Amino acid sequence: MSELDYSNDPKRGVHPLIVRKDAPFNAEPDITDLVKNYITPEEYFFCRNHGPLPDLDESKHLIEINGLGIENPIHISLKDIKQNYEKTSVMMVMQCAGNRRDGLHKVKHTKGVIWGPGALGNAVYSGCRLRDVLATVGVTTKIKNLSKLHVAFESVEQCEEDKCYGSSIPLSKALDEFGDVLLAYEMNYNTLTRDHGFPIRVVVPGYIGGRSVKYLKSITVQDYESTSYYQRRDYKILPESVLDEDSANNYWCKVPSIGEYNVQSYVCNPADGMHEAAVPNQKVQGYALSGGGRSIQRVDVSGDDGKTWTTAQLYQPAAEGDNCRVWGWCLWTAVIPTKRNVRIVSRAVDSSGNVQQEYPVWNYRGVMNNSWRTVDPHTIEMSNI
Numbered sequence: 001m002s003e004l005d006y007s008n009d010p011k012r013g014v015h016p017l018i019v020r021k022d023a024p025f026n027a028e029p030d031i032t033d034l035v036k037n038y039i040t041p042e043e044y045f046f047c048r049n050h051g052p053l054p055d056l057d058e059s060k061h062l063i064e065i066n067g068l069g070i071e072n073p074i075h076i077s078l079k080d081i082k083q084n085y086e087k088t089s090v091m092m093v094m095q096c097a098g099n100r101r102d103g104l105h106k107v108k109h110t111k112g113v114i115w116g117p118g119a120l121g122n123a124v125y126s127g128c129r130l131r132d133v134l135a136t137v138g139v140t141t142k143i144k145n146l147s148k149l150h151v152a153f154e155s156v157e158q159c160e161e162d163k164c165y166g167s168s169i170p171l172s173k174a175l176d177e178f179g180d181v182l183l184a185y186e187m188n189y190n191t192l193t194r195d196h197g198f199p200i201r202v203v204v205p206g207y208i209g210g211r212s213v214k215y216l217k218s219i220t221v222q223d224y225e226s227t228s229y230y231q232r233r234d235y236k237i238l239p240e241s242v243l244d245e246d247s248a249n250n251y252w253c254k255v256p257s258i259g260e261y262n263v264q265s266y267v268c269n270p271a272d273g274m275h276e277a278a279v280p281n282q283k284v285q286g287y288a289l290s291g292g293g294r295s296i297q298r299v300d301v302s303g304d305d306g307k308t309w310t311t312a313q314l315y316q317p318a319a320e321g322d323n324c325r326v327w328g329w330c331l332w333t334a335v336i337p338t339k340r341n342v343r344i345v346s347r348a349v350d351s352s353g354n355v356q357q358e359y360p361v362w363n364y365r366g367v368m369n370n371s372w373r374t375v376d377p378h379t380i381e382m383s384n385i
Contacts, residue, residue: 004158006052010194016043020113024049024160025195028118031268035285035331038317039091039188040121047195048096048119050230051159054215058199063183067221068149070137078199081183085128089189090180090205091318092327093289095120097208097235097258100266101366106375108243110366117266120289122329125203127184130219131175139221141175152226153202153213159229166228167211169204169259171221178293178325180205183216205327206291208261208367210235231257235367242364260291263356264370265299265332265348273344282338284312285331290350293325296332298349303338306345306358306372310336326351347372 006023017027029044037044058078066073096119098112105114134140134151143149152168159165173179182203185192192198197214204211210230225231233248236255242248265288267273275282282303288296296316300309311334318328330348338344349355360371 004051004160008055009053017047018116018118020115024051025053026113028116030271031116031118031266032271034118034121035268035287038122038315038331040123042188042190042193042196045121045123045196046096046119048209049157049195050161050165051157053194054156055194056156056199056215061199063200063216064218065133065137065220066218067151068223069139069143069221072137074137076133078185081128081133081200082185085132087126088129088182089124089126090182090203090327091122091124092180092203092205093120093122093329094203094209094212095261095264095289097210097261097367098365099264100369103371103374104360104362104366104369107360107362110362111245111364112366117268117272120287120329123187124189125182125184126186126189127182127200127203130181130183130202131177131179133183133219134174134221139171139175143171145223146172146175148223150222150225152220152222152228153216154218154220154228155213156215156217161234162229164217165213165215165230166226167213167231168226168228169207169211173204173207173259180325180327206261206293206325207259208235208291211259225257234365236365237368238364240362244364248364258367261289262368262370263290263294263296263348263350263354264288265296265346265356265372267301267344267346270344273346275338275344278338278340280337281335282344284334284336284344284346286346287329287331288314288346288348289329290348290354293327294350294352294354295319295326296330296348297351297353299330299332299334300347300349301334301336301344302347303336303342303344305339305342309347310334312346343374345372
C-alpha cells in the first residue's frame with residue numbers, strides 16, 4: 001500500500017486532548033475533564049482514526065445499499081436520508097475496545113495505540129434508524145436465516161492496514177426495534193465534524209466503537225462477517241499464549257470478533273486514583289458503563305486495596321424511566337477514607353450481575369481491559385501503589 005497523505009487533515013491548533021498518535025490522529029482527554037459533564041462535549045471527546053480524514057461534500061456523497069434480500073440495490077444521498085426517514089436521537093457511550101490498553105501494556109507488550117482510560121465519551125447521536133432504511137429495500141425481520149446474517153459497512157477512510165475501514169454487526173442487531181442502530185449525521189445536536197465521521201456514520205449502541213463505522217459509503221447484507229482487516233484480524237481477545245503476529249496468525253480465524261463491550265469503571269478524580277496523603281473523607285469521582293444495553297447496578301470504591309468498599313452514589317439519567325436498554329454511561333461519586341500511597345480503585349456491577357475482574361487478563365491486542373487492580377511495571381506484580 002502506498003504511503004498515506006495526512007496533509008489535508010484538520011488543523012486542530014491548541015486543544016485539550018492528549019495525543020497518543022499524530023498520524024493517524026488519535027487522542028483522548030484528561031480524565032478529570034472527562035467526568036465534568038454527563039454529555040461529553042466534543043472538545044473532551046476522544047478521537048480514533050485509522051488513516052487520513054476524508055474531506056467529503058455532503059451534497060454529493062452517496063451510500064450504496066446492496067446484498068442478500070435486496071432485489072434492487074440503491075444509492076442513497078444524505079438529502080434522501082434527512083427528508084425521507086424519521087429523525088431520532090440516541091444517547092450512548094462510545095468506547096474504543098482498546099480503552100485502558102496501557103494497563104495491559106504494563107504487563108507485556110501489546111499491539112495498538114497505547115490508550116489510557118479516556119478512550120470513551122457519552123454523546124447524543126441523531127439520524128435515522130438503520131432498520132428503517134433497510135426496510136425500504138425489503139430487508140426486515142422476516143428475511144430467511146436472520147440469525148445467521150450480517151450487515152457489513154465500508155468507509156471512505158483510507159487506512160494503514162486495509163484499503164478502507166470496514167466492519168460488520170449481526171443483522172439481528174441492526175433490525176432489532178430496541179437495538180437503536182442509527183445512520184447518524186449529528187452528534188450532540190450539531191453536524192458531525194470530520195473527526196467524528198462527517199457527513200454520516202453508523203452508530204451501534206452497546207458495541208465497541210470499532211463497529212460504528214465513520215464516513216459511511218456502503219451497507220451490505222451478507223451471510224458472513226465483514227472481510228475487513230478490522231473485523232477478521234483485529235478487535236479480538238486472543239489467548240494469553242499469543243505473543244506476536246506469527247502466533248496470532250493461527251488464531252484470528254478461531255476467535256470471535258468483539259461485539260458488546262464488558263462492564264467497566266475507573267477512578268477519574270483524583271486522576272487514576274492517586275492521592276497525596278491519608279484522609280478520612282476523600283471525594284472520589286469516576287465513570288462506569290456496560291455493553292449490550294445493561295445499566296450499572298452498583299459501583300464500589302476502596303481506599304485500602306480492596307479490603308473494604310464504599311457504595312458510590314450513581315448519576316445515570318439514561319437508566320431512568322421505562323428504558324429497556326441503557327446505552328449511556330453512569331457517573332458516580334463517593335466519599336471514602338484513604339491510606340497514604342494506596343491507590344483508590346473502583347469496581348462496577350451491571351444489571352446482569354457482571355462484575356469487573358480483579359486482575360488484568362493480558363492479550364496481545366490489549367483490548368477489553370476492565371480489571372480494577374493495576375500493575376507495577378517494575379515488579380510485574382499486582383499493585384495499587
